[in-house]
Amino acid sequence: MDIRLINVNKDYRSIDDQFLRSLEGVNIDINYQNYVSFVGPSGSGKSTLLNIITGVLRPTSGDVYWGKTSLSKASDVDVSSIRRSKFGIVFQDARFINEMTVEENILLPLVITSTDIRQKKKYYQTLLERMNIVKLRNRFPEELSGGEKKKVAIVRALINNPEILVADEPTSNLDETSAREVFNIFSNLNRLGLTIVIATHDERFGAYCNETYWMSHGKIDKFTSRSSS
Amino acid sequence: MALTEERVNVLQFLNNLFWLNMKKLRGSFFWRLILVAINFGMFYAALSGYENRILLLFFGITSLSNVLMMYIRTGAKVDSTSLLRSMGASRTFVLVDNLIEIMLEFLIAAVIAIALLPFFKTAHWLFRMAGWEFLAILVFSPIFSSVLLARIERQHRKI
Numbered sequence: 001m002d003i004r005l006i007n008v009n010k011d012y013r014s015i016d017d018q019f020l021r022s023l024e025g026v027n028i029d030i031n032y033q034n035y036v037s038f039v040g041p042s043g044s045g046k047s048t049l050l051n052i053i054t055g056v057l058r059p060t061s062g063d064v065y066w067g068k069t070s071l072s073k074a075s076d077v078d079v080s081s082i083r084r085s086k087f088g089i090v091f092q093d094a095r096f097i098n099e100m101t102v103e104e105n106i107l108l109p110l111v112i113t114s115t116d117i118r119q120k121k122k123y124y125q126t127l128l129e130r131m132n133i134v135k136l137r138n139r140f141p142e143e144l145s146g147g148e149k150k151k152v153a154i155v156r157a158l159i160n161n162p163e164i165l166v167a168d169e170p171t172s173n174l175d176e177t178s179a180r181e182v183f184n185i186f187s188n189l190n191r192l193g194l195t196i197v198i199a200t201h202d203e204r205f206g207a208y209c210n211e212t213y214w215m216s217h218g219k220i221d222k223f224t225s226r227s228s229s
Numbered sequence: 230m231a232l233t234e235e236r237v238n239v240l241q242f243l244n245n246l247f248w249l250n251m252k253k254l255r256g257s258f259f260w261r262l263i264l265v266a267i268n269f270g271m272f273y274a275a276l277s278g279y280e281n282r283i284l285l286l287f288f289g290i291t292s293l294s295n296v297l298m299m300y301i302r303t304g305a306k307v308d309s310t311s312l313l314r315s316m317g318a319s320r321t322f323v324l325v326d327n328l329i330e331i332m333l334e335f336l337i338a339a340v341i342a343i344a345l346l347p348f349f350k351t352a353h354w355l356f357r358m359a360g361w362e363f364l365a366i367l368v369f370s371p372i373f374s375s376v377l378l379a380r381i382e383r384q385h386r387k388i
Contacts, residue, residue, distance in 0.1 A: 054315075056314075056315050076319070076320065077319055080314075080317050080318065080319045080320075081317070081319070083316075083317040084316060084317025084318070085317070087317070089315060089316065091312075091315070095308065095311075095312045095315075096312075097253070097309050097312065099252075099253060099255060100252050100253065101252075104252045108249075108313075108316065109316050109317070110245070111245040111246065111248065111249045112313065112316055112317055112318045112322060113317070114238055114241045114242040114245055115241070115245075116241060117245065117248065
C-alpha cells in the first residue's frame with residue numbers, strides 16, 4: 001500500500017484557545033516497501049505527521065491517501081480497520097498496559113483484530129527468538145530497560161504481519177549500541193519487504209533510510225534520496 | 230485499494246475480550262475486590278430479611294457507589310484506551326471491553342450471593358436488585374466509555 005499526503009495542514013488548539021499550526025503544506029509520497037525517515041528537531045511536527053500517516057489524527061485541511069482510500073472520506077470504522085490490519089506502530093514512549101506481562105502486551109493487537117491467539121503462537125515465538133527477547137516474555141513492562149522496551153514494542157508492532165511499520169523516535173533514551181541495533185533490525189525488516197517509516201531527531205540514522213524528509217517548524221525543508229544522491 | 234470489509238468473528242471477538250479481561254483482572258484486583266465487596270454487601274443485605282424501606286435505601290446507596298466507581302475507573306483508563314485506539318481498536322471494541330471488565334465483578338458477586346441463597350429468606354430481593362444493577366451497568370458503562378473516548382479525541386485536537 002502506497003501512502004500519499006497532499007497539501008496537509010494540521011492545527012492544534014492551545015489551552016488558551018489559540019490555534020497553533022503544527023504542519024504546513026506537507027506533500028509526501030511513501031512507496032510500498034520503501035524505507036523513509038522524517039528527520040528534524042523536537043517540535044518540528046514529526047510525531048504529528050506520523051499520527052496523520054497512521055490515521056490516528058485527521059488533518060485540518062488537505063488529504064491523506066492509503067492506496068486509493070481517501071482518509072477524509074473514510075469513516076472511523078474503516079480507518080480503524082485499515083490501521084489495525086496494515087500498520088504496526090512503535091510509539092515514542094513505548095506504551096504498554098502495565099498490569100499485563102510482556103507476552104500479553106505483545107499479543108494485544110491480536111485481541112483487537114479478533115485473531116485466534118493460539119494460531120499465532122508459533123510466529124510469536126519466532127519473533128521473540130529473532131529479537132533475542134525470549135527470556136523477557138513473563139516480565140512486566142516496568143521491569144524492562146529502555147532497549148528491551150523498544151524491542152518488545154517492535155515485536156508487538158509486527159505480530160499482525162503489517163505492511164507498514166511506523167516508529168516514532170525509535171532510538172530515544174537508548175545508548176549508541178542499542179540504537180544501532182534497532183536500526184539494523186529495521187533495515188533487515190525492510191529487506192524482507194516491509195515498508196518502514198520512522199521519525200527521528202538523530203540525523204545519523206537518516207543514512208540507514210532510502211529517502212529522508214528533513215523537517216523544521218512543521219514544513220518539509222529538504223528531501224534526499226539514496227538513489228538520486 | 231478497495232476497502233476490505235473485515236469479517237469479524239463475533240465468538241472470537243468475545244473470546245479474545247474475555248482473555249484480555251482475565252489478564253487485566255490480575256492487575257486491578259484491588260478495585261475489583263472493592264466492587265465485589267460492595268455488590269456482595271448489597272446481596273447480603275437483600276437476603277437478610279430487612280424491612281423493604283431499609284433495603285431500598287441500601288440498594289440506592291450501593292447502586293450509586295457502583296455507578297460512581299464505574300465512572301472513576303472508566304475515566305482513569307485514558308492511557309490504555311488511547312493505546313488501544315492507536316493500535317486500531319474501534320469505538321465498539323472499547324465500549325464492549327469496558328462493559329465486560331465492569332460486568333465481571335458484578336457477576337462474581339452475584340455468583341457468590343446465589344451460592345449462599347439457601348441460607349436466606351428474601352431471595353426475591355436478590356433477583357430484583359441484581360436485575361436493576363445489571364441494567365445500570367448496561368446503561369452507564371457505554372455512556373462513561375463514550376465520554377472517555379470523546380475526551381481522548383479532544384486531547385488529540387489540543388496541545
